[in-house]
Amino acid sequence: MDYKLRIEGGTKLKGKIVAQGAKNAALPIMAASLLLKGQKLSLERVPYLKDVNTMIDLLRKLGVQIDFKDHHIALDVPEELCWETPANLVRKMRASSLVLGPLIARCGRAILPLPGGCSIGSRPIDLHLKGLARMGATIELVHGAVHAHANGLRGCRIYLDFPSVGATENLLMAAVFAQGETVIENAAREPEIGNLIQTLISMGARIEERSTGEILVEGVDELQGCQSEIIPDRIEASTYLLAGVITRGEVTVDEINTGHVDALLAKLEESGVPLTIEKNSVTVHPVRELKAVSLKTMPFPGFPTDLQPQIMSTLALANGTSIIQESVFESRFRHISELNKMGASIEVQGHTAIVKGVRELIGADVQATDLRAGASLILAGLAAFDETNIFNLGHVWRGYEDLHIKLTKLGGRVEILPVEEIESKVNGINMKGVH
Numbered sequence: 166m167d168y169k170l171r172i173e174g175g176t177k178l179k180g181k182i183v184a185q186g187a188k189n190a191a192l193p194i195m196a197a198s199l200l201l202k203g204q205k206l207s208l209e210r211v212p213y214l215k216d217v218n219t220m221i222d223l224l225r226k227l228g229v230q231i232d233f234k235d236h237h238i239a240l241d242v243p244e245e246l247c248w249e250t251p252a253n254l255v256r257k258m259r260a261s262s263l264v265l266g267p268l269i270a271r272c273g274r275a276i277l278p279l280p281g282g283c284s285i286g287s288r289p290i291d292l293h294l295k296g297l298a299r300m301g302a303t304i305e306l307v308h309g310a311v312h313a314h315a316n317g318l319r320g321c322r323i324y325l326d327f328p329s330v331g332a333t334e335n336l337l338m339a340a341v342f343a344q345g346e347t348v349i350e351n352a353a354r355e356p357e358i359g360n361l362i363q364t365l366i367s368m369g370a371r372i373e374e375r376s377t378g379e380i381l382v383e384g385v386d387e388l389q390g391c392q393s394e395i396i397p398d399r400i401e402a403s404t405y406l407l408a409g410v411i412t413r414g415e416v417t418v419d420e421i422n423t424g425h426v427d428a429l430l431a432k433l434e435e436s437g438v439p440l441t442i443e444k445n446s447v448t449v450h451p452v453r454e455l456k457a458v459s460l461k462t463m464p465f466p467g468f469p470t471d472l473q474p475q476i477m478s479t480l481a482l483a484n485g486t487s488i489i490q491e492s493v494f495e496s497r498f499r500h501i502s503e504l505n506k507m508g509a510s511i512e513v514q515g516h517t518a519i520v521k522g523v524r525e526l527i528g529a530d531v532q533a534t535d536l537r538a539g540a541s542l543i544l545a546g547l548a549a550f551d552e553t554n555i556f557n558l559g560h561v562w563r564g565y566e567d568l569h570i571k572l573t574k575l576g577g578r579v580e581i582l583p584v585e586e587i588e589s590k591v592n593g594i595n596m597k598g599v600h
């Protein structure tokens with residue numbers, strides 16, 4: 166069943182919430198459990214999200230026993246693993262490809278149906294495959310699936326043409342058992358990769374991050390189970406800060422690492438938002454006049470692409486024109502037509518959006534085309550005059566735990582409703598019991 170979020174806009178959000186654990190750290194770290202043999206990986210602060218559930222389903226299919234309770238997950242990995250990943254799960258979530266590196270390292274083979282494109286771009290995994298091939302894996306494409314074999318991987322230098330997050334994580338995990346030293350050059354430096362590296366080190370891996378952007382991995386023979394904690398979700402935290410800004414409210418997000426949200430804080434300061442920044446929390450105070458600012462998405466520590474749709478809806482209500490360039494994904498602008506339906510004035514020119522600030526947004530029926538596009542529409546709905554209905558809410562549940570509970574706690578007037586029920590209400594007919 167599909168659900169929609171109904172928002173009665175116009176309330177200034179006020180209050181404090183605690184950030185969830187990071188989705189993009191939990192997924193690769195859970196995949197890293199596959200490197201263990203007859204051992205347990207125990208993780209704290211794991212968020213309850215649709216994508217986490219998909220990863221649980223995938224790991225269970227490969228043979229891992231999993232217990233998930235109170236944000237604590239225990240992954241019990243058997244001596245023998247299955248190395249063929251089911252197409253239905255891989256197609257549900259691109260991050261399923263993160264099991265490829267650990268499976269080749271641990272089992273010497275893996276079959277992974279290609280995750281394919283998604284609504285934010287073609288998103289190939291060529292960098293993952295090229296790196297694995299350099300380490301000695303044989304990669305073949307058979308009926309749309311990657312078949313990889315390796316009779317022991319060997320350390321080597323791998324230069325990534327782009328600092329891909331997923332490729333860095335996959336190659337890092339593959340390199341843990343490779344013979345000798347692997348150097349990943351131009352590696353991604355997202356904080357979630359740091360979380361993965363710390364967890365692998367706690368398992369006994371030998372990894373060193375260089376400030377020049379290189380990651381060095383010295384292969385080891387085996388790993389041990391360990392405990393680790395997922396870092397705070399900088400994208401979720403930033404989304405709630407922007408919810409405070411767009412409603413001209415006062416929101417505190419607690420238990421975050423403020424160093425991970427520097428790019429956003431710099432832009433908020435530039436646009437005149439009063440901020441209180443402490444070690445583990447940030448408060449946005451009511452802003453009288455939000456100034457337009459321009460930005461370009463970049464790999465970390467640049468402005469995150471995962472926050473581009475949300476800052477765009479916020480700047481849609483700024484004073485002046487903001488220029489937003491998307492440099493990470495080729496077509497991450499699908500929220501724009503929906504924002505324009507709500508009265509925004511945003512024009513797309515190639516990879517650039519020209520956002521002319523308007524005085525108000527007006528509620529409308531809009532579609533969440535992907536996870537962060539959905540978040541951007543929710544922000545717009547919170548600030549808009551009248552009612553907004555956001556359809557395809559399933560996308561948003563991939564990344565935001567207890568979204569409606571947190572928004573309600575901050576004073577937002579939101580309600581989740583099953584779409585069928587709405588349609589019957591709209592038609593003025595009670596469909597229950599009617600055949």
Ligand code: UD1
Binds near residue numbers: 470
């Ligand atoms: C991860 C995040 C996602 C975020 C993205 C960029 C997870 C689970 N997801 O996705 O939320 O938006 O980082 O910060 O952590 N590319 C190639 N070839 C490759 C790999 C990537 O061309 O082999 C391209 C992609 O198409 C994209 C760009 O590189 O244009 C960035 O992709 P990447 O950093 O790999 O993102 P993901 O790991 O998929």
